[in-house]
Amino acid sequence: MGRWADISFEARMATVEFRVSERAHIVVDSDVCRSCTTKVCVHACPADLFAPTADGGILFNYEQCFECGTCYMVCNSEGAISWTYPDGGHGVVFRHG
Amino acid sequence: MTDEQQAPDPPVFDAVVVGAGPAGASAALALARAGRSVVMVERGPFPGAKNVYGGVVYGRVLDEVIPHWWEQVPVQRWVVRRSTMILTDTQAVTLDVRSQAWGAQPYNGMTVFRADFDSWLAQHAIDAGARLLTSTVATGLLRDGSGRICGVRTDRPGGDLRARVVIACDGVNSFLAKEAGLLPRADATHMTLGAKEVLALPAGVIEERFGLGPHEGLDIEAVGGTAGVPGGGFLYTNRDSVSVGVVVSLNGLAASGRRPEDLIASFKAHPGIASYLKGAEVKEYSAHLIPEGGYSTMPELATDGLLVAGDAAAMTLAAGIWLEGVNFAIGAGLEAGRAAATAIGTGDVSAAGLSGYRRALEASFVLRDHKRLRLAPDLVLSDRMQQQYTKVLCDIAEDLFTVTNPQPKPGLVRIMRRVLRRHRVRWRDLARDGLDTARTFR
Ligand SMILES: Cc1cc2nc3c(=O)[nH]c(=O)nc-3n(C[C@H](O)[C@H](O)[C@H](O)COP(=O)(O)OP(=O)(O)OC[C@H]3O[C@@H](n4cnc5c(N)ncnc54)[C@H](O)[C@@H]3O)c2cc1C
Ligand code: SF4
Ligand code: SF4
Numbered sequence: 001m002g003r004w005a006d007i008s009f010e011a012r013m014a015t016v017e018f019r020v021s022e023r024a025h026i027v028v029d030s031d032v033c034r035s036c037t038t039k040v041c042v043h044a045c046p047a048d049l050f051a052p053t054a055d056g057g058i059l060f061n062y063e064q065c066f067e068c069g070t071c072y073m074v075c076n077s078e079g080a081i082s083w084t085y086p087d088g089g090h091g092v093v094f095r096h097g
Numbered sequence: 098m099t100d101e102q103q104a105p106d107p108p109v110f111d112a113v114v115v116g117a118g119p120a121g122a123s124a125a126l127a128l129a130r131a132g133r134s135v136v137m138v139e140r141g142p143f144p145g146a147k148n149v150y151g152g153v154v155y156g157r158v159l160d161e162v163i164p165h166w167w168e169q170v171p172v173q174r175w176v177v178r179r180s181t182m183i184l185t186d187t188q189a190v191t192l193d194v195r196s197q198a199w200g201a202q203p204y205n206g207m208t209v210f211r212a213d214f215d216s217w218l219a220q221h222a223i224d225a226g227a228r229l230l231t232s233t234v235a236t237g238l239l240r241d242g243s244g245r246i247c248g249v250r251t252d253r254p255g256g257d258l259r260a261r262v263v264i265a266c267d268g269v270n271s272f273l274a275k276e277a278g279l280l281p282r283a284d285a286t287h288m289t290l291g292a293k294e295v296l297a298l299p300a301g302v303i304e305e306r307f308g309l310g311p312h313e314g315l316d317i318e319a320v321g322g323t324a325g326v327p328g329g330g331f332l333y334t335n336r337d338s339v340s341v342g343v344v345v346s347l348n349g350l351a352a353s354g355r356r357p358e359d360l361i362a363s364f365k366a367h368p369g370i371a372s373y374l375k376g377a378e379v380k381e382y383s384a385h386l387i388p389e390g391g392y393s394t395m396p397e398l399a400t401d402g403l404l405v406a407g408d409a410a411a412m413t414l415a416a417g418i419w420l421e422g423v424n425f426a427i428g429a430g431l432e433a434g435r436a437a438a439t440a441i442g443t444g445d446v447s448a449a450g451l452s453g454y455r456r457a458l459e460a461s462f463v464l465r466d467h468k469r470l471r472l473a474p475d476l477v478l479s480d481r482m483q484q485q486y487t488k489v490l491c492d493i494a495e496d497l498f499t500v501t502n503p504q505p506k507p508g509l510v511r512i513m514r515r516v517l518r519r520h521r522v523r524w525r526d527l528a529r530d531g532l533d534t535a536r537t538f539r
Contacts, residue, residue, distance in 0.1 A: 007378075007379055009358070011379075012358065012379060012382045013382065015379055015380060015381045015382050016381060016382055016383065019142070038351075040351040043354055043355065043356050044290075044347075044350050044351050044356075044357070046290065046292050046356075046357040046358065046384035047384070048356070066149075066383065066384045066385070067147060068290070068384045068385050068386055069269065069270040069386050070290055070347065070384070070386065072283055073283045073284070073285040073288055073347055073386070074285050074347060074348075074350075074351045085140055085234050085272075086140075086234075087234065087252050088140050088231075088232040088233040088234045088251075088252050088253070089140075089141070089142045089231070089232025089233075091147075092146075092147065093141070093142060093146045093147075094145070094146060094147065094148065094149055094211065094212060094381065094383050095210070095212050095381060096210050096212070096295040096335075096338070096340070096380060096381045096383070097145065097146075097147075097148050097149035097150065097210065097211040097212060097293075097381075097383050097385070
């Protein structure tokens with residue numbers, strides 16, 4: 001594989017414009033996640049925003065979110081994810097979508 | 098002041114359209130052209146800011162509403178070359194179609210960025226008299242005393258928008274259609290995830306690498322190449338960049354334990370793709386869902402005071418060799434706008450009054466194509482298609498062109514028998530799937 005393929009995840013996300021809102025538009029209830037055996041959100045989220053914690057829960061950061069909906073679609077634990085769009089004008093801005 | 102004692106506020110608008118994507122802009126355009134007052138509500142700072150697709154719009158649907166659209170559309174390249182690839186880890190079988198006719202009037206496909214295209218189309222609606230509210234989220238449906246939908250709430254202060262008809266063009270996650278009870282809360286089975294990179298490459302390099310003239314473009318669609326996760330890859334040429342990505346089954350992705358950007362990397366590293374991308378650096382990474390279930394997963398398209406169009410109504414046509422959503426969204430949006438205008442004219446905006454929408458779609462390509470191809474989504478993402486037949490096809494092609502002298506050529510039937518045995522495919526299944534395929538794409 002060539003050098004061009006070796007882009008760090010941080011550099012990858014740095015290519016995207018985010019107008020970060022004060023309000024977290026997605027909230028994850030780590031208590032629910034603790035009893036989740038699959039943790040599919042962790043690898044399925046294209047922005048890699050779900051981080052497993054040592055106590056078996058999830059640490060979630062909403063700031064660099066694509067607002068795609070993958071996480072709430074694949075999560076099968078009722079109540080784990082409260083999902084809304086960011087307030088108008090905030091969130092991701094794609095230039096080459 | 099109570100609602101019961103006073104007549105409800107008169108609607109401020111004839112129609113409010115939620116979403117200024119292709120469906121919403123088209124609905125607003127049709128309404129404005131019919132002389133109706135209409136406002137588009139768009140949560141992004143400009144139309145297209147939230148939207149991601151692969152890269153090709155088929156523009157003929159615009160002929161009837163924007164004459165000579167090709168002279169003003171913010172096109173990147175006109176697609177004159179289209180390759181459909183079947184990939185295994187180390188093989189590729191490609192059908193490469195080229196037509197110079199596609200690069201001249203009336204044109205066929207064009208690569209275009211959504212920030213440019215959606216803004217351009219919305220501007221046509223504005224020029225026709227529609228209003229556009231950007232940076233505004235429609236947060237829910239407004240209902241009158243009898244429960245009939247009569248507008249939307251927004252996240253602006255005092256931001257209720259009253260209207261005779263609401264048209265939900267709010268895309269794949271449509272929370273309005275969900276609130277109205279038309280769509281399930283979540284439906285991973287019928288979703289795919291598209292993840293994409295736009296990579297910078299000088300125009301001259303693109304033209305040399307892909308065998309293109311100055312304004313000409315290439316569209317590559319691949320089945321496989323996604324590290325065993327059901328789905329495929331794509332590569333589209335823009336003026337001085339290429340859009341490369343994967344589209345994978347959401348359940349398949351969830352089960353695989355693989356990350357989306359790893360799957361892009363797998364596709365980019367495929368020997369049939371890698372050399373095209375040498376030296377190209379990432380300009381933007383993005384992701385978006387696609388409703389791939391097709392006809393059988395479409396919701397009711399009209400209820401009292403509400404119409405649903407585009408991806409909100411699962412109208413992307415995803416049938417393996419075709420991935421078309423923008424043209425379907427435009428076609429549906431135009432009919433939704435027209436049907437709403439007619440219903441407003443007669444004063445009956447109930448589900449019955451709005452039923453002309455569905456009838457118009459039944460007569461147009463939107464539902465005719467979807468009905469005809471309704472079995473395709475399941476077939477294309479089925480295990481046998483994805484896992485076995487890609488390998489079978491590549492092996493047959495490879496064996497056909499492998500010269501094994503001093504042995505004589507084995508002949509096609511022997512090759513097929515050998516390859517089918519290798520991949521444990523029974524003739525019976527092959528015959529049945531062949532028939533299914535023929536029936537699906539008839
Ligand atoms: C990876 C990928 C590749 C694709 N490739 C192609 C292709 O090559 N060619 C093709 O024709 N199609 C393709 N498609 C499909 C195509 O993108 C969609 O079918 C098309 O965008 C649908 O248009 P729409 O107007 O219905 O929805 P969208 O384009 O999703 O527009 C919905 C709009 O509504 C806004 N919105 C949503 N909710 C709210 C709210 N509550 N309040 C205010 N605004 C809201 C959004 O910001 C957005 O602007 C692809 C899709 C993906 C994901
Ligand atoms: S968000 Fe859902 S999938 Fe992810 S860990 Fe929590 S419960 Fe599991
Ligand atoms: S919406 Fe998409 S990008 Fe945002 S957290 Fe969920 S999966 Fe990740």
